[in-house]
Amino acid sequence: MTQYKDTDMSNAVNTEKRLHPMSWLFIIIEFIKHFFVPLLVAFFAGGGDSYETLAAVFVIPGVLFAIIQYWVYRYTLAENEVMIREGVLIKNVRHVKYERIQNLNLTRNPLHRLFGVAQLELESASGGKPEAVMRVVSLTAVEEIKQKVLQAKAAVHHDDEETDEASDSADQRPPLLTIPLSELIKAGVISNKGMLVVAFAFGLLAQTRALDKFFDWLEVSMGGWFEGINFNMDHPLSIATMVVLGIIAFFIFIRLLSIIFMVFTYYGFELMRSGDKLAAQYGLLTQFNATVPEQRIQMVSVSENVLHRYFARSSVRIATAGGNAAGQPGGARKMLRWIAPIIDSQRVNDFLAAIQPKVSRNVEQWHSVAFRGWKRIVRAQSLVVTIIVAVSWFKLSFHALWFSLLMIWVVIYARKTVASMRYGFSDNALIYQSGWMVQHTTMVPISKIQSVELRENPLDRRTKMASVAIDLAGLDMNRHHISIKYLERDVAEKLINTLYDKVSATVYRWK
């Protein structure tokens, strides 16, 4: 066993490479991020007594772990595969073929830049975790790996496609999309990303008991601000005023956070095409580099909320196979999801044609869903309104009945929403539009559809309706996808058969 290992080592010794010497620092930081934040929070919230014990129990082993990790991590760039060895007790050798590597994700925060290094993630189409995370390698090493992967890709593609000569000269072409700072600020105003920051901050504050103090402070200072105004908190009008003011203040706060978030995340956004791949680069402090082969795009979705439309802007999102980062701890792993965080609505069509030239988006005939579906939304929402009225009755007595006016809104919302839902086939794609306030258009090439599903829940059956959903690789169920509700039963039946025929007639390609 040892003998084998020795000979193996001697063979590989001239090609085997280590991570960057500063890697241990980044491994420690990652270690701290994953395991220490909750611990530290608990520790400081509990009142910091046993500082030294904590250090002895967690920090020192952490540092040792990082150094050992750096010490044992080796990678070899062989002719057609990258080989990675790691582990102390459980040794792990992983071979990844260059041609199987779908994505090279590069992350650089200011610390990375200080040392001239980057964190590199190699992704295959397998989904879940990346095949290899190199934390961290020097930029020259990154370039070396990139070259190997690109060469292998080019070789594969020259074998089965002759149309790929453009890949070398493509870098000179202008980028598909660049986003200036002014646009990013607009994007911040439009987006709701600030909510994420607020939710995160609240979560953190709640754990450290700072939230109570914050509310105490808020109460005291609010008392100061509103001294002059005599509020009678029992009067519904003053409650309403407070609620409205609170909502406005919160809204402005959120927008500010959103702007900060957008500028930090997408600063210097640049999307370029090189050959059959799309390469994006963005980030203010932490720079992010991602390449996505065009074939790997499973779905494209354009969304516009009310503010988008006010500014005549849109956002374009893609779903890629094997890149479903859901369930990743701390959202540490990023990927190119918003291929256009903000784009001029006029340019959307050209942009989509540029990222997916082979996919047609011309729909001859749109089909709408059963309009009577709005009654079902009203029925479901009236339950919610009833609960709101019932709960607020305790506080407001008969004034709670004002909330039943929400039903007007519900009816308008339901009718507009159902009226906005429509779907249609282009030559090689299925397109689904829905939404009234927030409008979504989702396009899926037929060849990317994995399976088709028709659903009938008890309510569907009572109203003789059904819904049809399509399944994709890398589908994000929380976001807009093709799941068409409120179809007439027979229409749904026809649709699933049409889709089945169309999908069966195509072949799915990974690359």
Added chain:
Amino acid sequence: MNQKEDNENRRDNRQASKGGSSEVQTEQTSNDHSSNQQGSNESLMQTQQASTNQSSSLDQSGQMPEQEKPPAKQSVTQMTESVFLAAKAKNYFQISGIISFAIIFLMATIGTVVLFVSLLTLPPWWLIVIEVLLLAWLAYFMISVYPTKKYQRTKWRFDEQGLYIQQGIWWRKQYAVPRSRVQHIDVTQGPLQRNYNIAQLILHTAGTMNASVSLTGLSHEKAVEIRDELLIQEKYDAV
């Protein structure tokens, strides 16, 4: 193949046998494809090669359709209508219903006994009646109604397009999985299922919400047939 050439052939063969290669002769005489032979030994060898090539390609073409449509598999591919599961699937559903009910019954009984022993009282008679009635209804439902409904509501079809499944009693679902999207296939059989010669067929796709679509209650032979056919097709896809 005229007479003249045939005669020439025979002569050639004789010459060949004189040359000492009796093996060639016996093979050649039994072969009908030796039409364009010339005079010399060399050409004889060439044609022999050609004829063996021909016969081997015949062999291949003889095998190919057999692989594509083996007689056993035709019954599956030629399905035009959705069909019910194997007849024994109903019995299997009933048995699993009985087992599930037995577990619930045991838990309910033990729970009741433990509760009243710990309270040190006798349960009121009406509580016992309600519990017995509830359990009786549950038994009727789990052993009779549910398995029958489940059997009636489940239909499947496997044809050139792929596998089509409809199932569900209250939440009804239909799945259409095209052949070309199947990544890999499982056929599993639990001990109870083996007793009824029933299997579970699981098709895995690269999708997300229906990454695996499963159908329980096919006869084991059918499940294996479908699996084998998808495997053969995968082989051709790869080529």
